[in-house]
Amino acid sequence: MKRLALVSRRVEGLSGAARIILEEARSAVQAGWEVHVFGEKLDGDAVGAAGALPRRVLAWPWGSWLKRRSFSWAAERMTAGFDLVHGHGDILRQDLLSLHNCVHAACEAVKGEPLPAEDAVGRMHALQLSERRFRLMVANSRLMKDDVARRFGVPGDMIEVIYPGFDPSRFNPADRERLGKAFRSERGFSPEVVLFGLITSGDFEKRGLSVFLRAFAVLSRQWPTARALVVGKETRPGPYLRLAAELGISQKVSFLAPMPEVERIYHALDVYVHAAPWEEFGMTVLEALACGLPVLMGEKVGAAEILTGEARDGVLRDLSPEALPSAMLRLARNPELRARLAAEGPAAASVCSWPGHARAVLALYDRLVKK
Numbered sequence: 001m002k003r004l005a006l007v008s009r010r011v012e013g014l015s016g017a018a019r020i021i022l023e024e025a026r027s028a029v030q031a032g033w034e035v036h037v038f039g040e041k042l043d044g045d046a047v048g049a050a051g052a053l054p055r056r057v058l059a060w061p062w063g064s065w066l067k068r069r070s071f072s073w074a075a076e077r078m079t080a081g082f083d084l085v086h087g088h089g090d091i092l093r094q095d096l097l098s099l100h101n102c103v104h105a106a107c108e109a110v111k112g113e114p115l116p117a118e119d120a121v122g123r124m125h126a127l128q129l130s131e132r133r134f135r136l137m138v139a140n141s142r143l144m145k146d147d148v149a150r151r152f153g154v155p156g157d158m159i160e161v162i163y164p165g166f167d168p169s170r171f172n173p174a175d176r177e178r179l180g181k182a183f184r185s186e187r188g189f190s191p192e193v194v195l196f197g198l199i200t201s202g203d204f205e206k207r208g209l210s211v212f213l214r215a216f217a218v219l220s221r222q223w224p225t226a227r228a229l230v231v232g233k234e235t236r237p238g239p240y241l242r243l244a245a246e247l248g249i250s251q252k253v254s255f256l257a258p259m260p261e262v263e264r265i266y267h268a269l270d271v272y273v274h275a276a277p278w279e280e281f282g283m284t285v286l287e288a289l290a291c292g293l294p295v296l297m298g299e300k301v302g303a304a305e306i307l308t309g310e311a312r313d314g315v316l317r318d319l320s321p322e323a324l325p326s327a328m329l330r331l332a333r334n335p336e337l338r339a340r341l342a343a344e345g346p347a348a349a350s351v352c353s354w355p356g357h358a359r360a361v362l363a364l365y366d367r368l369v370k371k
Contacts, residue, residue: 002369004033005079006052008088009059009071012043014258015201016283017100020164020357021088025052027358028365036082038075064120072124084365087134092127095368097134099125102280105147109278109300110206129154135368138162138361140281141302162361163306164283165354166290170263173292173346180267187254189268193227194332197269199284200232201258207232208275208298209240214321215275215328217247222325223332228253231265266291270338271331275319276301290349294341296327306351311344 006025011018021037028035029051036055037047044054057078060070072091079085087094089101103122107115115122127133129152137159139145145159189195196216200207209230216228230253234240237255244250259265266272272288274297279285281302288295289303295311297304298319307315316327331338 001032001034002083003081004028004035004365005038005082005085006035006088007038007075007079007085007091007094009039009057009068009090010041011037011039011047012041013201014260014262016164016281017088018043018046019283020098020100022046022050023165023354023357024086024361026050027354027362028052031358031362033365036079038078040071065118065123068120068124084369086365089121089128090124092124092133094133095135096138096364097128097136098138098140099128099144099148100140100280101125102144102147102151102278104151106206106278106280126152132158134158136160136364138364140164142305143300143302144280160360160364162357163302163352164281164286165352165357166283166286166349167354168290171266171287171290171349173342175263176267176292178267179264180269183264183268187268189227192225194223194225194270195227195229195268196271196273196328197229197231197265198273198275199229199262199265199288202233204230204232204234204237204240206276206278208277208319210243211277211319211321211324212273212275213240213243213247213249213253215273215324216253217249218321218325219328219332220249220252222329226252226328226332229256229265229269230254231256231258231262233258262287263291266293269293271296271328273324273328274298274301274303275324277319279303286349286352289345292342292345294331294338295345296324296331306348307344308348309344311341311348314341 025035035052037052038055040057042054047054057074060066075091085094086096088098104115139161148154198212220226244253272293272295274285279301285303296314304315
């Protein structure tokens with residue numbers, strides 16, 4: 001039996017990267033691989049449920065760069081002798097590299113300045129990419145592929161674009177009536193409320209929460225029955241809570257922690273807004289589309305690549321707090337338009353199934369093992 005090592009510092013929680021790794025582990029086990037998942041912070045129960053073996057990596061506990069470098073060193077020693085090593089951004093040598101973040105591009109988009117040279121993740125990515133410490137790479141969008149090729153000179157034929165997937169048993173429009181009504185009732189949202197939402201596993205700054213709040217403040221003055229939900233975990237939520245208070249919208253915006261049954265929130269929303277100035281893909285966008293929600297997002301979001309037809313009207317060139325409210329107001333006052341855009345979402349999302357993701361990744365495994 002061929003042995004596969006999947007390696008990431010963190011395989012836990014509700015992040016998109018963790019879900020991708022667990023799906024890849026499950027599909028490889030089903031395809032006959034013996035799968036070991038290596039991580040410093042590891043949800044052993046979730047890894048076991050995928051049929052894989054959890055392998056904890058002990059790394060240096062202090063200093064961002066030393067911590068990452070020691071993890072890479074330890075993981076590389078532990079994975080020696082495996083038929084295939086699939087790294088997810090945290091080791092310097094692997095057969096297949098899946099990158100989940102373009103930290104240089106994101107910093108430039110969010111902060112308007114280059115990533116500091118001492119940034120540990122940036123240093124790791126620069127070593128991996130500029131020195132080709134892999135045989136093939138998976139990018140989760142063409143947006144990511146183009147940035148890596150341009151910034152680090154990685155040849156295009158070394159990069160395969162494979163979109164993340166979603167679970168159609170959880171994210172589908174058929175559950176909207178049942179789950180959405182119940183959640184809105186629990187939270188006290190009346191039927192006439194037009195509910196806008198932004199959902200993320202974390203990093204409010206990257207996901208454009210301040211832009212979303214400023215845009216919603218403008219919208220709420222024009223459409224008094226509008227309300228907003230912000231779902232996510234943030235280490236420093238204070239600035240965003242203060243901003244909501246300064247904008248006078250604290251009573252109209254609810255901040256919720258991430259929850260496992262996030263599909264209940266999608267089904268309660270009327271419009272999903274992803275105000276990120278840069279997003280390598282955006283799994284919450286994919287899930288919102290699959291649930292049958294109209295989505296507003298910027299053109300520098302990888303998930304925008306799957307949209308066609310009228311749904312592309314939700315891909316905005318200008319995400320400023322001045323321009324975004326106009327797009328939000330257009331949807332708030334036009335339920336027929338919301339319904340049309342919502343109807344296009346599931347078909348767009350259908351190109352991103354987990355089985356399709358698994359087939360594409362497994363094909364790369366076979367290709368690399370045969371070389």
